Amino acid sequence: MAFRWRSFALAMLIGLLSFADGARAAAPQVPVLWDAKERLPKPDLSTLPRLRFLTTTDFPPFNFLDGAGKLSGFHIDLARAICAELGIVEKCQIQALPWAELEGALRKGEGEAIIAGIAATPESRATYAFSRSYLQFPARFIMPKGKALTEPIFDKLHGKRVGVISGSAHERMLRDYFNTVQVVPFDRPEDAAGCCRFAGGPYLAPEYLGSGMAIATKADNPALAAAIDYALQEISMKGTFAEFYLRYFPVSFF
Structure with a gap:
């Protein structure tokens, strides 16, 4: 099974949430990964019988079961918004499976797309076609409350002690x-x-940090990945993505 963004994203989110009470940006920042001047063509999906998104239940806040046992999360809202933008709400389904079963289910035709944090790597691209990235995880510096440090900070950090998770991509980058x-x-x-x-x-x-989170389809179905790109861009341009991002990440990591 391909490397999962889960291992990286959860490490980042644990660190983020552990100081969420103190970490504040000047104002919530929402990542925008789309060029507003680029207009992607709207796909014709009239012959598509259905679009079944496969996901898991163990990757909060992206996909999880809420207190009522209902499948919820950032990915769930995003998948539904994609179907709405493509005009295929009535053909749209979302099914949760164990992580280890996702690849096999897609291969057997039990779903058309995976939205669960599969990393787009040279190895995984042999198995999947990917949409463009809809979310990336940046590196951030943090410092004690009551102190200030603004960009550019390279010279200001000269000789300073900077902590970082041992053996991580962040350590290599630092x-x-x-x-x-x-x-x-x-x-x-x-x-x-x-x-x-x-x-x-x-x-x-x-x-160092990868190309970000993307939606996976079968390798022989790049047209569906391109259709999802159209929907993702529309979701971003209309502000829907920002609504989802701030809902699930009130302490923005951007």
Whole structure:
């Protein structure tokens, strides 16, 4: 099974939530990954019999069972919005399966798309066609509350001690991009609990942090992935994505 964004995203989210009471941006920032000047063609899906999204129940806040046992989450709302933009609400279904069964279910035709955090890598692209990324996870600096640090911060960090999760992509990025700091590796995101606020802006580095979250279809169905791209762009341009993002990530990591 392909590498899952879950392992990276959960580590990031645990760290984010552990200091959520103290970490605040000046105002909520919503990532915009689409060029407003680019207009994707609206697909004709009149011959599509159905669009079944496959997901899991164990990846909050993206997909999970709420207190009433109802499938909920960022991905669930996003899948429904995609179907609405494509004009196929009546053909749209969302089914939850164990993570290990997703690839086989798609291969056997038990679904048309997976929205569960499969990472788009050179290896996974041999199995899947992917939509464009709809969400990326940036690197952020945090610092003790009551102190301020604004961009550009490279020179301001010269010789400073900077903590980072040991062995992570963030550690590699920190050592390569900020080679004048004193790197202090630590084992648990929770070690920053309650201490901090965001400092400076987000750093997007696909070469370290990956290309972001995307929706997977069968490798021989790039047309469906392209149709999903159209819907994702419309969702972003109309502000629907921002509504979902702020609903599930009230402490923005951007």
